[in-house]
Amino acid sequence: xxxxxxxxxxxxxxxxxxxxxxxxxxxxxxxxxxxxxxxxxxxxxxxxxxxxxxxxxxxxxxxxxxxxxxxxxxxxxxxxxxxxxxxxxxxxxxxxxxxxxxxxxxxxxxxxxxxxxxxxxxxxxxxxxxxxxxxxxxxxxxxxxxxxxxxxxxxxxxxxxxxxxxxxxxxxxxxxxxxxxxxxxxxxxxxxxxxxxxxxxxxxxxxxxxxxxxxxxxxxxxxxxxxxxxxxxxxxxxxxxxxxxxxxxxxxxxxxxxxxxxxxxxxxxxxxxxxxxxxxxxxxxxxxxxxxxxxxxxxxxxxxxxxxxxxxxxxxxxxxxxxxxxxxxxxxxxxxxxxxxxxxxxxxxxxxxxxxxxxxxxxxxxxxx
Amino acid sequence: xxxxxxxxxxxxxxxxxxxxxxxxxxxxxxxxxxxxxxxxxxxxxxxxxxxxxxxxxxxxxxxxxxxxxxxxxxxxxxxxxxxxxxxxxxxxxxxxxxxxxxxxxxxxxxxxxxxxxxxxxxxxxxxxxxxxxxxxxxxxxxxxxxxxxxxxxxxxxxxxxxxxxxxxxxxxxxxxxxxxxxxxxxxxxxxxxxxxxxxxxxxxxxxxxxxxxxxxxxxxxxxxxxxxxxxxxxxxxxxxxxxxxxxxxxxxxxxxxxxxxxxxxxxxxxxxxxxxxxxxxxxxxxxxxxxxxxxxxxxxxxxxxxxxxxxxxxxxxxxxxxxxxxxxxxxxxxxxxxxxxxxxxxxxxxxxxxxxxxxxxxxxxxxxxx
Numbered sequence: 102x103x104x105x106x107x108x109x110x111x112x113x114x115x116x117x118x119x120x121x122x123x124x125x126x127x128x129x130x131x132x133x134x135x136x137x138x139x140x141x142x143x144x145x146x147x148x149x150x151x152x153x154x155x156x157x158x159x160x161x162x163x164x165x166x167x168x169x170x171x172x173x174x175x176x177x178x179x180x181x182x183x184x185x186x187x188x189x190x191x192x193x194x195x196x197x198x199x200x201x202x203x204x205x206x207x208x209x210x211x212x213x214x215x216x217x218x219x220x221x222x223x224x225x226x227x228x229x230x231x232x233x234x235x236x237x238x239x240x241x242x243x244x245x246x247x248x249x250x251x252x253x254x255x256x257x258x259x260x261x262x263x264x265x266x267x268x269x270x271x272x273x274x275x276x277x278x279x280x281x282x283x284x285x286x287x288x289x290x291x292x293x294x295x296x297x298x299x300x301x302x303x304x305x306x307x308x309x310x311x312x313x314x315x316x317x318x319x320x321x322x323x324x325x326x327x328x329x330x331x332x333x334x335x336x337x338x339x340x341x342x343x344x345x346x347x348x349x350x351x352x353x354x355x356x357x358x359x360x361x362x363x364x365x366x367x368x369x370x371x372x373x374x375x376x377x378x379x380x381x382x383x384x385x386x387x388x389x390x391x392x393x394x395x396x397x398x399x400x401x402x403x404x405x406x407x408x409x410x411x412x413x414x415x416x417x418x419x420x421x422x423x424x425x426x427x428x429x430x431x432x433x434x435x436x437x438x439x440x441x442x443x444x445x446x447x448x449x450x451x452x453x454x455x456x457x458x459x460x461x462x463x464x465x466x467x468x469x470x
Numbered sequence: 471x472x473x474x475x476x477x478x479x480x481x482x483x484x485x486x487x488x489x490x491x492x493x494x495x496x497x498x499x500x501x502x503x504x505x506x507x508x509x510x511x512x513x514x515x516x517x518x519x520x521x522x523x524x525x526x527x528x529x530x531x532x533x534x535x536x537x538x539x540x541x542x543x544x545x546x547x548x549x550x551x552x553x554x555x556x557x558x559x560x561x562x563x564x565x566x567x568x569x570x571x572x573x574x575x576x577x578x579x580x581x582x583x584x585x586x587x588x589x590x591x592x593x594x595x596x597x598x599x600x601x602x603x604x605x606x607x608x609x610x611x612x613x614x615x616x617x618x619x620x621x622x623x624x625x626x627x628x629x630x631x632x633x634x635x636x637x638x639x640x641x642x643x644x645x646x647x648x649x650x651x652x653x654x655x656x657x658x659x660x661x662x663x664x665x666x667x668x669x670x671x672x673x674x675x676x677x678x679x680x681x682x683x684x685x686x687x688x689x690x691x692x693x694x695x696x697x698x699x700x701x702x703x704x705x706x707x708x709x710x711x712x713x714x715x716x717x718x719x720x721x722x723x724x725x726x727x728x729x730x731x732x733x734x735x736x737x738x739x740x741x742x743x744x745x746x747x748x749x750x751x752x753x754x755x756x757x758x759x760x761x762x763x764x765x766x767x768x769x770x771x772x773x774x775x776x777x778x779x780x781x782x783x784x785x786x787x788x789x790x791x792x793x794x795x796x797x798x799x800x801x802x803x804x805x806x807x808x809x810x811x812x813x814x815x816x817x818x819x820x821x822x823x824x825x826x827x828x829x830x831x832x833x834x835x836x837x838x839x840x
Contacts, residue, residue, distance in 0.1 A: 129758075139781055141775050218634065229641065232633050233607075237603075237607065239630070240610050243627045243628045244617075258583065258613045259578075263590060263606060264589045266593075268593050383754065385490060408517060414509040431593055
């Protein structure tokens with residue numbers, strides 16, 4: 102026990118002395134949260150639009166107003182030819198082009214008029230939004246005309262009331278920031294353990310530790326505990342930023358959040374130690390960590406919904422502990438659910454932790470660089 | 471000149487001996503592209519849905535069919551109570567809940583409005599947005615059908631808005647993501663790897679040995695930069711092969727132009743890497759600092775999220791990252807088939823970035839010893 106405490110004390114001292122790393126570890130979550138929180142918008146409004154109005158009538162101006170009022174289209178350019186529209190979209194200055202034929206008003210009065218809406222579909226998210234908005238405007242305006250023409254006073258027959266739960270205003274930050282917390286934790290825990298152990302090996306200080314009476318598991322525990330504390334500090338900093346600056350709610354129990362996070366921290370630390378056993382130098386340790394981190398950013402439901410992925414990829418995503426942690430942290434913060442609904446995820450993390458730690462310790466055969 | 475060649479040769483030798491690193495550098499784009507190309511979908515279909523049908527009539531089943539036919543909703547669960555729906559959505563098993571009141575068919579036959587509740591798990595904004603749009607759209611279309619039938623309306627739709635998607639008519643996410651991934655891969659290798667490699671030489675002391683030779687700063691830099699440029703191009707080539715052979719991403723513009731303009735981006739990224747290596751005192755710090763550049767590169771440059779939607783400050787921040795301009799170049803050439811005339815602005819910006827970064831890097835590289 103004494104030996105474990107001694108190692109813990111040494112690790113803490115080392116951590117505090119490396120000012121740059123400490124600053125990095127504490128500041129990075131804050132910066133990341135700010136960047137992501139403000140930068141990520143899943144709903145795009147004010148798309149730069151070019152209008153080529155060959156009709157120039159009240160009717161065409163009315164439709165243009167409708168487009169503008171939807172909030173999705175910014176009428177930035179008035180083109181004077183089709184080539185002009187092509188140029189604006191080709192250069193990327195406009196993402197949408199609206200083209201009115203000369204007889205637009207006449208056709209409309211006669212009962213049916215066509216308008217071309219060109220969308221730069223090389224930009225998926227913007228395109229999806231623009232297409233949906235354009236179609237919606239078309240339906241609504243058409244309905245208005247028919248209602249007026251036929252004097253329809255009926256209410257809309259199918260009254261579909263959509264109720265968004267947990268995040269009624271659809272604020273992207275509510276969805277992203279809890280997940281970002283998980284990513285930050287994952288990255289820091291893995292990097293810190295993997296790199297610090299390998300660095301000791303490279304420097305030869307590991308060899309010095311190994312000639313002491315210390316056992317493998319004692320050294321491991323000594324290294325894990327300070328990082329465990331660091332992990333909880335990171336969680337606290339991240340939660341403060343998320344709630345104070347972005348007003349992300351914490352609807353569930355804060356205590357449960359910290360408790361359940363501990364399972365995840367342990368699993369991540371275990372992965373870090375496993376990596377340190379395989380890497381022969383710091384460079385490799387970092388590369389391997391990154392190699393694991395990158396897929397875990399894309400496949401695990403961090404940004405892109407797992408529901409949309411092909412089956413194979415979906416199954417691959419289940420080998421990352423962070424996939425389960427996302428369910429946990431989003432569930433506790435946004436849905437206010439507790440341990441009862443998260444039993445599956447927690448057990449998965451438990452299994453991960455036990456397996457990783459066991460492999461790590463068994464493999465840590467007091468290897469010398 | 472000979473000294474530069476000597477350094478380049480040494481770098482190449484070192485690279486080829488570090489088998490693990492080389493395979494990671496060449497394999498990584500391959501694996502990433504395949505994984506992400508298949509995994510990343512911005513349009514989500516088959517959302518897990520729970521239905522609580524208290525009406526159980528032909529009308530309610532008809533509406534359920536409409537929801538199913540849209541492709542967006544998978545009727546996975548038939549709930550028998552409101553609490554059941556709540557439980558399914560809370561636990562995350564269902565993302566959408568559709569609730570029909572008992573009098574649904576009666577209200578519909580009377581002419582409406584027949585309310586239907588659609589609960590959406592909005593904690594997942596991407597999925598939620600689509601579910602909400604789809605649900606509203608279904609409501610509008612079905613309502614229109616009813617009115618058309620009731621009033622015997624034979625008009626064509628008054629406003630016929632023909633939407634024409636250019637460059638990517640089928641809206642294939644891979645076409646959008648993969649060119650951008652190329653940019654990400656180059657950033658990671660050129661900035662990260664260079665920074666860490668130079669920091670490692672400094673840590674090991676081999677840099678000190680180089681400095682006692684008649685070698686000048688800029689010669690050392692040039693010697694180190696050249697093999698990395700070659701590596702960058704190797705990665706681009708591998709990535710382009712995967713992109714076109716596996717994902718059929720088109721290359722509508724000039725391939726030659728793409729390779730030429732990539733040079734500017736590689737130079738800028740390398741410049742950043744060397745600048746970092748000048749400031750970092752060891753490998754760990756080099757890695758951490760390059761991460762500072764990497765992360766905003768992923769989020770702010772238009773890689774995934776459209777820049778158009780970002781707040782002004784963040785938008786300007788993204789203008790300081792070289793990758794932003796390269797993404798426009800590579801997507802422009804590959805998907806839009808545009809040429810130098812439209813990309814002049816982006817290219818000149820990258821040129822400026824490269825010159826500034828490399829100049830700072832060389833001036834700063836005052837033969838510092840660890």
